[in-house]
Amino acid sequence: MLDARSLSPRLPVLQLLIDGQGVDPVEGGFLPVVNPATGEKVCDVPSATAADVDRAVKAARRAFESGPWSRMSARERGKLIRKLADLLWQRREEFALVESLNNGKTFRDAVRGDVAPGAGTLAYFADWADKIHGEVLPVDGPFHTYVLKEPVGVVGLIVPWNYPTCILCWKLGPALAAGCTVVVKPSEMTPLTAMKLGALALEAGFPPGVLNVVTGYGDPAGEALARHPDVDKISFTGSGRTARRLMQASAGSNLKKLTLELGGKSPQVIFSDADLERAVEACFWGIFGNKGETCNAGSRVLVQEGIYDDFVGKLAERARKLRVGDPLDPSTEMGAQVSQKQLDTILGYVESGRQQGAKLLAGGERDTESIKAKGYFMRPTIFGDVKPDMKIAQEEIFGPVLSCLRFRDDAHALELANGTLYGLAASLWTRDVAKAHALARKVKSGVVWINCFNEFDDAAPFGGYKESGWGRDLSHHALEGYLQCKAVWTRLPTDT
Structure with missing residues (x-):
């Protein structure tokens, strides 16, 4: 892996992208972007208001209704998406460096787990663009009846800070393949790669207004996007609290469609007959990969007595040896949490675990050695002897904190696995594959991995049950979320 410490970051043009042009915010406000590894400011980016969002939505609407994008064939759209995918792949290290500086994840994770998969997702949906089709229905009577699949229209993409490039591509790929136009609102903490991707789309040849990027805080920018009457759909990844606000905004405006990919408290269930060496490795990286800032992180490990x-x-022995440090150092295994606020939240949960009687087996404190003193x-x-009603077993922490619980038998394991408000992902580790498949049907989760964890493919849907969200990212199931059906009836002449 390249030593990224020798590289100089290429920051994006620090303007909003609206209708193919870099523009300053109407009210001239800016917000700071901070490097989590140092606590120092990287740059300032525009802080959009409702007026800026309105400009972006109007540009997207024009592009959808009357611009070149609306007249382009599906195959031509697919070629543009493929060009964008190719450009992102070619510049994956450039994007990863900015992502690492902006998010705090290791450069290795940024390349392999964020930017490169994002390029792959765009390429996957590029191939779908000219394969969207309707159907002819065998109805009764003298009718020719068929179904059209049409794009929903203008889509707002509200993107989180944990995988800023990858998750943006999860949403952007199907939206563009369906023929929609988009307004992207990245997290105020990690806006830089979304801004770079907007510029890359123009380089790829996308017409003005198809992809617009507005940076800013959730309120007012995200709120304005969610309440805008000319936005037809919002695709969001983030917290349940924000999702509820989006639902209210949809109900209070134009009943816009919603895809909501929310939190998780994913269990890894380890039965006594499991391949323990592989399971330890999967459980370890399932929580400490990307600093634990992953919605489907395996934050609960359920182990047979x-x-x-x-x-x-x-697990605890391995955790004590994990190398935490400079995200750009090739030897670093875990970087910095995204912000001081997130670090404080994590430390609050650690204190809760202590107070509620869980046994601290590893870590439990901020790492302040040498260069880490100013970073997050x-x-x-790792906590052992965790009880299922403890906060650290029930609530999403979004950090490198693992809760370990004991279970007696299959029924007890299933009770614990399903015993939270969430249902995003789960993993079952056993050599008894028949049992694993039987339990997989009973686990209330949108994704179940058997003898593996955190495996993804663009062809496989990702999304949750219960309070882990509505709808799906990835696969043709995601594509359907950006399309709507129209039935067309024609009475045929009956005289012969």
Whole structure:
């Protein structure tokens, strides 16, 4: 892996992207972007208001209704999406460096787990663009009846800070393949790669107004996008609290469609007959990968009683050796949390675990050694003897904190696995594949991995049950969320 410390970041043009042009915000406000590894400001980006969002939505509407995009064939649109995918792949290290500086994740994670997969997702949906089709229906009577699949229109993409490039591409790919136009509102903490991707789309040849980027805070920018009467759909990844506000905004405006990919408290269930070496590795990276800032992080490990002490002991030993440090150093395994606020939230949950009687086996404190003193670094943390009603077993922490629970038998494991408000992902580890598949049907989760964890493919849908959200990202299931059906009836002449 390239030593990114020798590279100089290429920051985006620090303007809003509206109708193919870089523009300053109407009210001239800006917000700081901070490097989580140092606590120092990287740059200032525009802080959009409702007036800026309105300009972007109007540009997207013009592009959708009457611009070149609306007249372009599906195959031509697919070629543009493919060009964007190719450009992102070619510049993956350039994007990853900016992502690492902006988010705090290691450069390695930014390349392999964020930017490169994002390029792959765009390429996947580029191939879908000319394969969207309707159907002819065998109805009764003298009618020719068929169904059209049409784009929903103008879409707002509200993107989180944990995988800024990858998740943007999860949403952008199907939206563009369907023929929609978009307004992107990245997280105010990690806006830089979205801004760069907007410029890359223009370089790829996208017409003005198809892809617009407005940076700013959730309120007012995100709120204005959600309440705008000319936005037809919002696709959002983030917290349940914000999702509820989006639902209210949709109901209070034009009943816009929503795709909501929300939080998780994903269990990894380790049965006594599991391949323990592989399971330890998967559980370890399932929570400490990307600093634990992953919606489907395996933040609960449920271990059968007979192997609990040995298994959890191996996890704790491994956690104590994890290299936390400079995200650009190739030897670093875990970087900095995204912000001081997020670090404080994590530390608050650690204190809650202590107070409620969980046994701290590793970590549990901020990492302040040498260069880490000013950054937002957390030691990888493992709690044992966690009870299912503890906060650290029920609530999403979004950090490198693992809760380990014991279970007796299959029924008890299933009860614990389903025992939270969430249902995003789960993993079952056992050599009894028949049992695993039987349990997979009973786990209330949108994704179930058997003897593996955190496996993704663009062809497989991702999304949750219960309070983990509505709708799906990835696969043709995501594409359907950006389309609507129209039935067309024609009475045929009956005289022959």
